[in-house]
Amino acid sequence: MGLELLFPEFLLAAAALLLPGTYLLHRNARLCGQLAVATLAVALSATWVQWFGEGLVTPASYFGHLQIDVFSQLFKFAFLTIAFVTGIVSLAYLGELPHRPEFFTLLLTATLGMLIVASASDLLTLFIGLELAAFSSYALVAFQKRDDGSTEAGAKYLLIGSFSSALTLYGISLLYGLTGTLSIASLAAHNWNSDFSGALFVAILFITGGLGFKVAAVPFHAWAPDVYQGAPTPVTAFLAAGSKAMGFVALLRIFVVALGSMLIEWQLLLGIIAIVTMTVGNLAALRQQDIGRMLAYSSVAQAGYILAAFPAMTELALGGAIFHTLVHAVMKGGAFVIVAAVGIAGLGYGIDGYRGLAQRSQLLALTMTVCLLSLVGIPPFGGFFSKFWLFYGIFQAGMAGQQWLLWLVIAGVLNSALSLFYYLRVIRNIYTEDPQGEARPFGEHTRYPALAVLLLLILLIPLEYDYLLTLCRDAAASLL
Amino acid sequence: MKRLFALGLLLVLLPAAAAETHTVEVSQSDDGSSYYFEPDVLQVAVGDIVRFEWGNGSHNIAQASDGEANSYVSGFYSGEPQVGGNWTLPAEYTETDGTLDYLCEPHALMGMRGSIIVGSGAAPIPEITLEFGEFPWLSYLLIIPLLGTMWCWGFRHHPEAPRVIALGTTLATLLLSITIFLKAGSSSGYRLMEEYVWSSQFGVSLLLGVDGLSAPMVLLTGILGPLTVLFAWEEQKRPALFFGLLLLLQTATLGVFVTLDYFVFYLFWEVVLIPMFFLVAIWGGPARRYAAYKFFIYTFTASLVMLVGFMALYFEAGANTFSMIEIAKQSGSFAPTFQKWVFAALFIGFAVKMPMVPFHTWLPDAHVEAPTAGSIVLAGIMLKLGLYGLMRAALAPLPLGAEYFVPVMVALAIVSIIYGAALSLAQTDLKKLVAYSSISHMGIALLGVATLTELGLAGAVYMMFAHGLLSPAMFMIAGVVLHQLGTRDIPKLGGLAQKQPYTATLFVAIFLGSLGLPGMATFVAELSVFVAFFQSHGYWLLLPIFGMVLTAGYHLWALQRSVFGPLSKEVNVEKVHEALWYEQWPLFTIVTLAVLFGVLPQILMSPITVACYDILRLMGGV
Known part of the structure; x- marks a missing residue:
């Protein structure tokens, strides 16, 4: 088997090494940024061609550590898209700040880590991918080193992040001790002799703690509001869209694939975490005055919805979860693109900064509104479709036997209604208030990402959800 | 000759001989320890005769809604418990396939129940005609207002263009809706159907179609479109967005009325909220x-x-499949408990939209704050969505659930009628008065639905149409008054008739129409509902009738205080003049239509009754 399917990974690794060199030779920070974005674009199109051009009939395995299948291709594509958009927005957002080449290098390495997570087929590779992405993001979060908020967020992220990495690693080592293998496939095939093993449960607890941090599930969510608020906004978008999706990839690989046969050990645990996460996230978001913090708590709540699909363990529910993870990346990423634009224009990061946005820029106002309504799950926007099919899958599993799953659906539905309160507050500010204070005009650079998000949420996802959901169901089927 | 006669006799008697007679013993053991029908499950062929013969004890035979019910609801009944004798099941009950559950009223709790399985045991599904159209009328109906929205947006920097575009679009929609209403005709089943598969793996499709239930609603939406635009003719604040949202709202409401797929129905149902939210939040x-x-x-x-x-x-x-038609066909397999729960869930969704007391509190706020055009759409079309949804989406698939909730619906309806009317009586704000009157009127419509009879359902639909015409007109009046005097406070008004005699005439006609004057549309609806309610619930009718007295009271009192009497001194009445042309014409049109549909109710009544009959057929009630 040739290595061409790993081309995006090699490309990113090479570019990450060459970028600092380029800067040393040319002393042109702008060029470095553009090179990084171009690299991401090439990697993205390569994935596109590999995925859709030839199709992927059989999964390709490399050295027993990486496995390229429908699932990993789907997420590789998503991660590269997110990184590409982040790159474009960052070009403008960073302006003339020093150390831009480092920023883009870190962006490339973080993306590389995510790609590795997407296709890892043993736990150690998975962990290395997670760490590569995590270490790059610690530095990215603290990038504005003269800004107290940014450095504080970076420090917090680093501390809690390394703690959770340690937890994950400890959980993995326990699994290794119990089974003698790190390969996900062998773990799935492992014959657990008892119905319930205490040691395994401890391992599961540790892994849940570690990965729960990545997806910001309660009670491991405390970092999210501070980091989302303090980090440079493109980085926040990158974390909210990419890093979160990466956490779900790892969770899916570990729980659904490796420990799928021991469903009984973690089913109830994840169910409870899901309900608590969505409720706490929404309740906390109600009171936020800072848009970054509000969106952070909304991210927590969305993680709860997605986690609810895990206990169902059906192809449909997991397909819905994958679909919602991807659509969530679009909605949340889109919202943060607007937050970045409003921030650059000098309107600040409070909800009050959105007063009269409609009169300043129709496009930004519309995009923000569509993203927020989408996050609630109001038709006809994209978020409704992914959320509907997510809960549909859980509902089906509930009707098919596990009655308690219906409570997850009910909790999700009630939470959606609750979430309307805080999203509507921003929308109300955008349209019904008059603008206050002066603002610089909005740059051209947010125009295209905003248009793309609009196009996706209003047209593409609603009209083509059947096709997209089939893709996600295929991905889920390749896991099960 | 004799042989031939014998043969003839045989031929005549043969059908009678084919109808077998079954006997069921109605009895109890001597010591009273067990009560039974023997056999308790009886299998008969279609057309057979069933005789019940009494053994020991005092018993009767009463049909039950299902095998678990403990009381007689409706159906066959042998009379009060009797000792000895026999009783034959009326022949009509064994004419079609089905399962008949029955019980002995005094001994139902001791397990004295039985069932008769006729033929296959499953009630035949009534055939509902589905007629696919050759021309996609309904798609055009949905697309044209949407195109108008985009067109308005394109001309957003032009001060005059959006309203002209909106008027043109709504007039085109009106023509289309009239065509659709005429093409839908008044025969049973769905017409002009279209199907566009959206997701084959889950059975979601854009399934469009109209019948006698939706065609009047489409017509109503079509009529109100141009009137709304005209009434908002002088809108100065962001006109492009305003008219664009109005047109979007029209697409969404029409979508709810013409779709026959639960998923798409929900989609349109929610889309309605977004433009309405902005209409209230920006222009309110x-x-x-x-x-x-x-x-x-x-x-x-x-x-x-x-x-x-x-x-x-x-x-x-x-x-x-999410198709309402297909799901309604499965209703026979839904367990009674399931039906009750699901009907309760659907009813909550619909009752808030209607709105019924105690879910009504959003309505007065929304109405009072909304701009007049918003109020027109809110009262004229959006309040109808709830009842329409109840009849379209909840009754047919959940007959037992609906039957179970009849007392709740009746109670809520009566409370809404009286409470709404009483609150109207207490209002001083003209607009708030009209808002509460809507609650009262929609209560009458719900009362009609709760009778679960053809006349009651038809009356409810007619009420939706009549109220959809007259309530917007009342809001227009409130708009005119506010526009000219700067207040809607009834005690501050008075003597408007002296300054604007022509407009005042229209006011009077509309108020009288709304309170149910014979000869106008509301009267037809109220009469049908009350007759149906009397037939099903008897003298409980006095309660809603009392509500009608209050209704007449607040209408006349408000009219007398604001339009007649001495000229008010509290507000500046110097500048009061006749309503402007774009205010007068919509009012005049509505009065004409209200009289037209009051004098010639059969235009609407014939399609409506057929559709209501279809619903009852699907429910297995006829």
Whole structure:
């Protein structure tokens, strides 16, 4: 088997090494940024061609550590898209700040880590991918080193992040001790002799703690509001869209694939975490005055919805979860693109900064509104479709036997209604208030990402959800 | 000759001989320890005769709604418990396939029940005609207002263009809706159907079609379109957005009325909220933000509950389709408990939209704060969505659930009628008065639905149409008064008739129409509902009739205080003049239509009754 399917990974690794060199030779920070974005674009199109051009009939395995299948291709594509958009927005957002080449290098390495997570087929590779992405993001979060908020967020992220990495690693080592293998496939095939093993449960607890941090599930969510608020906004978008999706990839690989046969050990645990996460996230978001913090708590709540699909363990529910993870990346990423634009224009990061946005820029106002309504799950926007099919899958599993799953659906539905309160507050500010204070005009650079998000949420996802959901169901089927 | 006669006799008697007679013993053991029908499950062929013969004890035979019910609801009944004798089941009950459960009233709790399985045991599904059209009328109906929205947006920098575009678009929609109403005709089944598959793996499709229930609603939406635009002719604040949202709202409401797929129905149902939220939040009165917020959250929460009900229906039917027609066909297999729960979920969604007391509190706020055009759409079309949804989406697939909730619906309806009317009587704000009167009027419509009879359902639909014409007119009056005097406070008004005699005449006609004057549309609806309610519930009718007295009271009192009497001194009446042309014409049109449909009710009544009969047939009630 040739290595061409790993081309995006090699490309990113090479570019990450060459970028600092380029800067040393040319002393042109702008060029470095553009090179990084171009690299991401090439990697993205390569994935596109590999995925859709030839199709992927059989999964390709490399050295027993990486496995390229429908699932990993789907997420590789998503991660590269997110990184590409982040790159474009960052070009403008960073302006003339020093150390831009480092920023883009870190962006490339973080993306590389995510790609590795997407296709890892043993736990150690998975962990290395997670760490590569995590270490790059610690530095990215603290990038504005003269800004107290940014450095504080970076420090917090680093501390809690390394703690959770340690937890994950400890959980993995326990699994290794119990089974003698790190390969996900062998773990799935492992014959657990008892119905319930205490040691395994401890391992599961540790892994849940570690990965729960990545997806910001309660009670491991405390970092999210501070980091989302303090980090440079493109980085926040990158974390909210990419890093979160990466956490779900790892969770899916570990729980659904490796420990799928021991469903009984973690089913109830994840169910409870899901309900608590969505409720706490929404309740906390109600009171936020800072848009970054509000969106952070909304991210927590969305993680709860997605986690609810895990206990169902059906192809449909997991397909819905994958679909919602991807659509969530679009909605949340889109919202943060607007937050970045409003921030650059000098309107600040409070909800009050959105007063009269409609009169300043129709496009930004519309995009923000569509993203927020989408996050609630109001038709006809994209978020409704992914959320509907997510809960549909859980509902089906509930009707098919596990009655308690219906409570997850009910909790999700009630939470959606609750979430309307805080999203509507921003929308109300955008349209019904008059603008206050002066603002610089909005740059051209947010125009295209905003248009793309609009196009996706209003047209593409609603009209083509059947096709997209089939893709996600295929991905889920390749896991099960 | 004799042989031939014998043969003839044989031929005549043969059918009678084919009808077998079965006997069921109605009895109890001597010591009274067991009560039984023997046999308790009887298998008969279609057309057979069933005789019941009494053994020991005093018993009777009463049909039950299902094998678990403990009381007689409706159906066959042998009379009060008797000792000895026999009774024959009326022949009509064994004419079609089905399962008849029955019990002995005094001994139902001791397990004295039985069932007769006629033929295959499953009630035959009535055939509902589905007629696919050759020309996609309904798609055009949905697309044209949407195109108008985009067109308005394109001309957003032009001060005059949006309103002209909106008027043109709504007039085109009006023509289309009249065509559709005429083409739908008044025969049974769905017409002009179209199907566009959206997701084959889950059975979601854009399934469009009209019948006698939706065609009048489409017509109503079409009529109100140009009137709304005309009435908002002088809108100065962001006109492109305003008219664009109005047109978007029209697409969404029409979508609810013509779709026959639960998923798409929910989609349009929620899309309605977004433009309405902005209409109230941007162009509303002083407390508009609060009102818009409350409106959105109330209705959204309720419709989520409804959505869960839809999902449950879909999975329970197991037909892998969201089509309302297909799911209604499975209703025979839905367990009674399931039906009750799901009907409750759907009813919450619909009751908030109607709105019924105690879910009504969003309505006065939204109405008072909304701009007049918003109020027109809110009262004229949006309040109808709830009842329409109840009749379209909840009754046919959940007959037992509906039957179970009849007392609740009746109680809520009566409370709404009286409470709404009483609150109207207490209002001093003209607009608030009209808002509460809507609650009262929609209560009458719900009362009609709760009778579950053809006349009652038809009266409810007619009420939706009549109220959809006259309530917007009342809001227009409130708009005219506010526009000219700067206040809607009834005690401050008075003597308007002296300054604007022509307009005042229109006011009077509309108020009288709304209170149910014979010869106008509301009267037809109220009469049908009350007759149907008397037939099903007897003298409980006195309660809603008392509500009618209050209704007449607040209408006349408001009229007398604001339009007649001495000229008011509290407000500046110097500048009061006749209403402007764009205010007068819509009012005049509505009065004409209200009289037309009051004098010639059969235009609407014939399609409506057929559709209501179809619904009852699907429910197995006829």
